Amino acid sequence: MTLKEIALKNLIRRKGKVAFILAGLVIGVCTVVTIISLMEAMTSDINKKLEKYGANILIVPKSEKLTLTYGGISLGGVAFEMEEIREKDLVRIKSIKNAANIAAVGPLALGVINVDKHKVLLAGADFKAIKILKPWWKVKGNLPIENEVILGDETARIINLRTGSFIEINGQKLRVSGVLQPTGSQDDQLIFSRLETAQSLLGKEGRISMAEVAALCTACPITEMVKQISDALPSAKVMAIQQVVKSRMETLSQFKKLSYGVSAIVILVGSLVVLVTMMGSVRERTKEIGIFRAIGFRKSHVVRIIFIETAIVSGFAGIMGYLLGLAATKIAVRFFTESQSVSIPINFELAGWAIVMAVLVGLVSSAYPALIAARLDPNEALRAL
Amino acid sequence: MSFIVAENLVKQYGNGDATVSAISDISFQIESGEFIGIMGESGAGKSTLLSIMGAMNAPTSGNFMVDEIDVYSLRQEQRADFRREFLGFVFQSFHLLSYLTVAENVMLPLTTVKASRKQKRAMAEEALNNVGLNDKANRLPSRISGGEKERVAIARAIVNEPPVLLADEPTGNLDNKTKHKIMELLQKLNTRGVTIVMVTHSLQCAKYAQRILYVSDGLLVENG
Numbered sequence: 001m002t003l004k005e006i007a008l009k010n011l012i013r014r015k016g017k018v019a020f021i022l023a024g025l026v027i028g029v030c031t032v033v034t035i036i037s038l039m040e041a042m043t044s045d046i047n048k049k050l051e052k053y054g055a056n057i058l059i060v061p062k063s064e065k066l067t068l069t070y071g072g073i074s075l076g077g078v079a080f081e082m083e084e085i086r087e088k089d090l091v092r093i094k095s096i097k098n099a100a101n102i103a104a105v106g107p108l109a110l111g112v113i114n115v116d117k118h119k120v121l122l123a124g125a126d127f128k129a130i131k132i133l134k135p136w137w138k139v140k141g142n143l144p145i146e147n148e149v150i151l152g153d154e155t156a157r158i159i160n161l162r163t164g165s166f167i168e169i170n171g172q173k174l175r176v177s178g179v180l181q182p183t184g185s186q187d188d189q190l191i192f193s194r195l196e197t198a199q200s201l202l203g204k205e206g207r208i209s210m211a212e213v214a215a216l217c218t219a220c221p222i223t224e225m226v227k228q229i230s231d232a233l234p235s236a237k238v239m240a241i242q243q244v245v246k247s248r249m250e251t252l253s254q255f256k257k258l259s260y261g262v263s264a265i266v267i268l269v270g271s272l273v274v275l276v277t278m279m280g281s282v283r284e285r286t287k288e289i290g291i292f293r294a295i296g297f298r299k300s301h302v303v304r305i306i307f308i309e310t311a312i313v314s315g316f317a318g319i320m321g322y323l324l325g326l327a328a329t330k331i332a333v334r335f336f337t338e339s340q341s342v343s344i345p346i347n348f349e350l351a352g353w354a355i356v357m358a359v360l361v362g363l364v365s366s367a368y369p370a371l372i373a374a375r376l377d378p379n380e381a382l383r384a385l
Numbered sequence: 386m387s388f389i390v391a392e393n394l395v396k397q398y399g400n401g402d403a404t405v406s407a408i409s410d411i412s413f414q415i416e417s418g419e420f421i422g423i424m425g426e427s428g429a430g431k432s433t434l435l436s437i438m439g440a441m442n443a444p445t446s447g448n449f450m451v452d453e454i455d456v457y458s459l460r461q462e463q464r465a466d467f468r469r470e471f472l473g474f475v476f477q478s479f480h481l482l483s484y485l486t487v488a489e490n491v492m493l494p495l496t497t498v499k500a501s502r503k504q505k506r507a508m509a510e511e512a513l514n515n516v517g518l519n520d521k522a523n524r525l526p527s528r529i530s531g532g533e534k535e536r537v538a539i540a541r542a543i544v545n546e547p548p549v550l551l552a553d554e555p556t557g558n559l560d561n562k563t564k565h566k567i568m569e570l571l572q573k574l575n576t577r578g579v580t581i582v583m584v585t586h587s588l589q590c591a592k593y594a595q596r597i598l599y600v601s602d603g604l605l606v607e608n609g
Contacts, residue, residue, distance in 0.1 A: 296469020
């Protein structure tokens with residue numbers, strides 16, 4: 001006979017009370033697991049959506065002049081009077097603290113060119129980065145290789161060129177490898193070529209006009225990423241496209257706060273259920289505890305029996321709560337996210353925390369009843385029968 | 386020095402004008418291996434005396450020594466250890482745990498003893514053998530008779546071989562035939578050297594004791 005065996009047999013005997021404690025804790029753990037899993041799923045969903053938004057940080061040359069453009073209407077050129085950024089400096093971005101959170105860095109070399117009496121903006125880009133930075137791009141034809149360009153939809157219409165046509169830029173003949181489908185952005189009015197091609201055509205070897213960065217960091221604010229890049233590139237101006245990230249993250253943050261509040265209340269209710277049930281159980285077991293004490297059990301032995309009982313029930317409640325929480329999340333996620341493909345994998349860390357939390361809540365809540373039980377005077381307990 | 390020594394034991398309940406004396410200035414000595422009966426009317430203070438002897442009820446004043454140990458100078462947890470090592474209890478209403486089998490009930494005092502499961506099982510079997518209940522080891526208390534329950538309670542009291550057995554009306558709920566069987570069992574244990582202190586109302590049972598302490602109104606009025 002061991003204390004553990006006594007505790008186990010007692011649990012088997014008191015199925016009703018055990019079920020009550022179990023229900024209280026399972027509901028608590030299940031709610032917390034559901035909320036946390038849902039938060040993770042929603043954050044992951046938002047991150048995926050943010051990836052689709054493309055670049056969220058812009059790196060431009062520092063300037064003391066104000067930009068005179070609004071909504072695509074330029075009221076005065078200032079952009080090309082600025083000192084440009086050296087392409088090789090962009091490498092420094094890879095050395096920032098949160099470098100792992102950078103999905104892509106897309107340098108752009110910009111310059112005005114003349115095509116058939118039309119002044120057009122030529123943009124040299126890294127098309128590997130473009131795929132991440134502008135995932136919405138659809139090109140009718142192919143992305144350009146050496147001595148090729150693609151045209152924005154508006155540009156193709158205005159200068160009347162299509163895939164397979166040739167254009168001459170600064171005396172160099174280039175083939176149109178594709179036409180960009182309408183994007184509704186300024187890209188529709190540009191000509192794109194490979195970065196090296198544009199740099200050569202514009203006489204800007206080794207220099208870029210700006211860079212777009214796609215950075216994802218759920219654990220750190222975007223402003224932190226901006227600061228890190230600014231530190232790495234002191235001669236450039238780094239800006240976050242705040243409205244994209246901030247509003248969504250703020251909504252998520254407020255939802256998180258509400259969720260944690262709800263979790264705390266649910267845990268409190270669960271622990272009260274354990275406390276009340278264990279108090280009742282101790283009162284019912286006065287005789288038993290009196291016998292234990294009379295035959296030589298120390299107070300600590302009585303406390304251990306109660307703690308073992310609680311630990312077994314709450315540990316089991318932790319496992320059940322986690323599994324039910326996982327199932328509940330799979331159902332709830334359909335209502336909280338637009339994406340139907342959000343996966344809710346088994347999170348062993350969360351499962352571990354759920355069990356530890358359940359056991360802790362159980363033990364803390366049964367500490368007072370255990371103390372009351374240990375303080376029972378064996379003589380009083382036996383005489384009261 | 387005698388094995389058990391009680392000196393001027395006083396136990397009072399309540400305060401001020403509401404003070405009630407359960408026992409007053411009781412002194413006696415018991416030698417190792419004696420069989421003592423404690424008799425008296427209801428409310429005379431027998432059970433209070435037994436609970437003091439059971440290290441469960443500190444006297445208001447006086448000393449109680451067992452094997453030269455001043456029991457009430459021990460701290461509470463030390464007194465629990467003392468009860469485990471020195472005392473076996475047989476209660477009037479058996480106080481068996483309904484959810485444990487006969488063998489498990491008997492093994493209960495061994496729970497906190499450092500011994501292997503096999504050793505504990507062997508000790509319980511031996512105790513059950515002593516009370517003639519080996520064949521009922523795996524039954525629940527609800528499936529045995531009153532006399533058998535009393536014998537299980539005795540087996541539990543002697544399983545860790547304590548030198549002293551305290552019995553509170555051990556035959557109070559039993560018929561005459563069973564009563565004698567239980568008394569013979571206690572006598573058998575006594576012949577093996579166990580000191581027995583038994584509270585009883587029954588003269589028939591008292592005859593098994595070597596000496597009677599008669600308590601009346603909290604006073605020891607007869608010792609012999």
